[in-house]
Structures are given as C-alpha cells and as structure tokens.
Amino acid sequence: MISTVRSRLVAAAVSFLLGFAVANVAVFVVAGADRWLLIAIAAVLMLTGAAGVLVADTSRRLSLWAVLGLEVLAVFTALPLLWTFSVATSAQVPSGLWPDGISWSAFDTVLSDATYRRATATSVLVGLVAALVAMLVAVPAGFVLVRRPFRGGRVVYGIVVAALLAPLVAFAGPWADQLLSLGWFDHRWSLLLPMLGVTVPLATWFVVTVARTAPWHLLDSVRADGATTGQQLRHFAVPALGPGLLLSTVLVVVVACHDVVLGAALSASEGARPLPATLLLAADRDDHAVVAAAGLLWLLPVLVIALVMPRRALTLLGRTYR
Numbered sequence: 001m002i003s004t005v006r007s008r009l010v011a012a013a014v015s016f017l018l019g020f021a022v023a024n025v026a027v028f029v030v031a032g033a034d035r036w037l038l039i040a041i042a043a044v045l046m047l048t049g050a051a052g053v054l055v056a057d058t059s060r061r062l063s064l065w066a067v068l069g070l071e072v073l074a075v076f077t078a079l080p081l082l083w084t085f086s087v088a089t090s091a092q093v094p095s096g097l098w099p100d101g102i103s104w105s106a107f108d109t110v111l112s113d114a115t116y117r118r119a120t121a122t123s124v125l126v127g128l129v130a131a132l133v134a135m136l137v138a139v140p141a142g143f144v145l146v147r148r149p150f151r152g153g154r155v156v157y158g159i160v161v162a163a164l165l166a167p168l169v170a171f172a173g174p175w176a177d178q179l180l181s182l183g184w185f186d187h188r189w190s191l192l193l194p195m196l197g198v199t200v201p202l203a204t205w206f207v208v209t210v211a212r213t214a215p216w217h218l219l220d221s222v223r224a225d226g227a228t229t230g231q232q233l234r235h236f237a238v239p240a241l242g243p244g245l246l247l248s249t250v251l252v253v254v255v256a257c258h259d260v261v262l263g264a265a266l267s268a269s270e271g272a273r274p275l276p277a278t279l280l281l282a283a284d285r286d287d288h289a290v291v292a293a294a295g296l297l298w299l300l301p302v303l304v305i306a307l308v309m310p311r312r313a314l315t316l317l318g319r320t321y322r
Contacts, residue, residue, distance in 0.1 A: 008056040011064035015071075016049025034096040041075055081296075088292035106293035115270055115278065116294060123263075123274040126191045127256030133192075134199035135207075135249050142207025147216070157208065163201035171197065172265035179266060186268045194262050203252045206316050210244035213315060247305070247312050254301055 019042040026038035048071060052064045079097065086099040088106050110116050145153055175194045179185040219236045227235065263277035270278070275298065279291045305313055 005056050008052055008062075008064045011068055012049045012052025012056065014049075015045050015052060015064070015068045018068075018072075019043070019045025019047075019049060032096050033098040037097060044071060084292045084296060088289050088296055090289065093288060106289035107297070109290050110294045110297060116275065116290075118270065119273055119275040119278040122188050122191075122272065123257040123276070124253075126188065126195060126274065127253045130192055130195040130199045130256045131203070131249050131252040134196060134203040134252055135245070137200050138203035138207045138248075139245065141204050143211050145204075145208055146211035160201045160204045160208075163197070164205060168198065168259070168261040172261050175262070176265050185266065186272050188272045190272065191262055191266055191274065194266060195256055195259065198259060198262075199252050199256050202255060203248060206248035206251065207245070209316050210241060210248060213244070214240050243309070243312060244316070247309055248316060250305060251313070251316065254305070258298070 022038055022045065023042035026035045026042060030038055045068075048064070048067060052067075055062060055064075082097050086094045086097060089099045089102045089104065091101065091103055094100050144150075145157055171194070176185065179190050184190040218240065219232065222232055222236050257274070258276060259274070260276040260280060263274035264280055267273040267277060273281075275294065279294055282291050282294075
C-alpha cells in the first residue's frame with residue numbers, strides 16, 4: 001500500500017470516528033434543536049469518511065486531511081458565531097445554540113445609543129489616523145528593506161516583527177503615566193501616539209510583504225521603454241502595488257479599531273473610550289445581548305474584506321495559493 005492511499009484511509013477513519021463520537025454526544029447528551037445540529041455535523045463527518053474510502057486509491061490530487069481540517073475549522077468558526085447570534089437575539093441568555101426567540105432590540109440599541117455611536121466614532125477616527133500615519137512611515141521603510149538591502153537590514157526587520165509580538169499590557173501602564181504627566185490622559189486623541197506602537201510595525205510588515213511579491217521586472221521594463229515618472233505610477237505602481245497597499249491600510253485600520261488594552265487603560269470617560277473598551281464595561285453590567293450584537297456588527301468589515309479580497313489578504317498574512 002502506497003503512502004498516499006494509507007494517508008487517505010487514515011484520514012477517512014479519523015473523520016468517520018470523529019463523526020461517530022459527535023453523533024453519540026448528540027443522541028445521549030444534547031437535547032432539543034441542538035441535537036439535530038450536532039447530528040447534521042456528525043453526518044457530514046461520517047460521509048466524508050465514507051467518501052474517503054471510495055477515493056483512497058484514485059490518482060486525483062486530493063488531500064482528505066485538508067478536507068477534514070476545513071470541516072473542523074468551519075464547525076469551530078460557525079458554532080461560536082451561532083451562539084453569539086443567539087445571545088444577541090434572545091431576551092435572556094439562551095439555553096442552547098439556537099435562539100429561544102428572535103428579537104432585534106439589542107441591534108437597535110447599538111445603532112441608536114449615543115454612547116455606542118460615540119465609541120464607534122472614536123475607534124474609527126483613531127484607527128484611521130493611526131493607520132494613515134503608520135503607512136506614511138511604513139511605505140518608505142518597507143521598500144528600503146526590500147529594494148535597498150543594507151547591513152543590519154535583517155536586524156531592523158527582526159525588531160519590527162518583535163514589536164508585533166510585544167504584549168501591549170506591559171506598555172499600557174507607562175503610557176498612561178506619561179499621558180497623565182502631560183495632561184493628555186482621557187482624551188480621544190491621546191490614544192493616537194500609543195496606537196502607533198501597534199500600527200507602524202504591522203504596516204511595515206504588510207508593506208514588506210507587498211514589496212516582496214511585486215513584479216519589479218515590470219518596472220525595469222517600463223523604465224527601459226523610456227516611461228516618465230507619471231507613466232511609471234500609472235502603468236506599474238497603481239496596478240501592481242496599489243491594491244496591496246490599500247488592503248494593508250484597511251487591515252491596519254481594522255486591527256487598530258479592535259484594540260482593547262489601550263482603550264481600557266488610557267481612557268476613563270465615555271467621550272474618550274473606544275468601542276472595544278466600551279463593550280468590555282458593558283459586559284460587566286450584564287448587557288450580554290448588546291455586547292453580542294455590537295460584536296457581530298463590528299465583525300462585518302472583516303467579513304467584507306475576507307469575501308472581497310481573499311487572495312490578497314492571505315498573501316499579506318503570509319499564505320499564498322498554489
């Protein structure tokens with residue numbers, strides 16, 4: 001038996017056993033509508049295992065492990081979203097994954113309440129300005145790191161990556177003390193300077209990825225043809241670099257808008273508090289439906305990016321299609 005067939009049979013067996021285990025949990029442990037949901041999941045897994053046995057010795061390029069991993073990822077992504085939707089649309093905390101009764105009052109509260117609108121505006125404004133400033137720094141820095149190699153360039157890029165991994169909690173206290181000494185604490189724009197510590201390294205990392213994947217030979221060809229600076233921008237920079245830089249800016253804005261640590265540590269009033277920190281306090285007040293509704297609405301931009309530009313998003317995150 002060749003290794004490919006053996007691997008497919010093992011994947012098929014794992015999928016079938018996993019589906020069998022989920023089915024037993026659904027029948028003997030879970031009750032109500034959630035039982036049928038788990039039974040459907042179990043049926044998909046078991047059918048995947050059965051189909052894997054049938055195609056185990058085929059010559060097609062097929063990875064059953066990838067199919068199983070995709071199914072498991074879909075389950076662990078969809079079930080928390082379903083639970084969040086149930087919390088957002090139920091009058092009280094639901095007893096299962098399915099909502100007890102559909103009510104859109106929590107969404108109305110998020111969209112109409114002045115506190116949440118103000119917090120959303122703070123998050124968007126601070127995130128947008130921080131992203132634009134970060135891109136102004138990251139674009140020349142990223143292109144120098146890629147197109148103009150110099151001694152110590154790897155160390156500089158290593159520092160950029162290390163800054164991405166640094167815990168913000170460790171810097172929140174010193175930043176708060178510094179802002180208090182300057183008299184800038186608890187102001188909407190006081191979040192901007194500390195936010196640059198997040199957005200500049202992230203934007204530089206994205207720009208380096210864009211620059212590494214750009215077809216620079218086309219620029220050399222355009223220059224060899226005697227193109228002017230405007231023609232180089234129009235025929236090379238805009239089509240080859242523009243989409244990647246635009247998506248980088250959008251992703252940096254999204255990351256900045258979703259920051260919780262800085263918003264909670266550097267703001268004390270509703271006028272300066274961004275949306276994630278506002279939701280954190282709302283969760284302490286047992287406003288679970290409102291928090292869940294706001295989280296689902298706050299997730300929409302990320303879903304739009306994933307649906308509109310999936311290939312470029314994966315490229316920026318370090319994964320490309322084969």
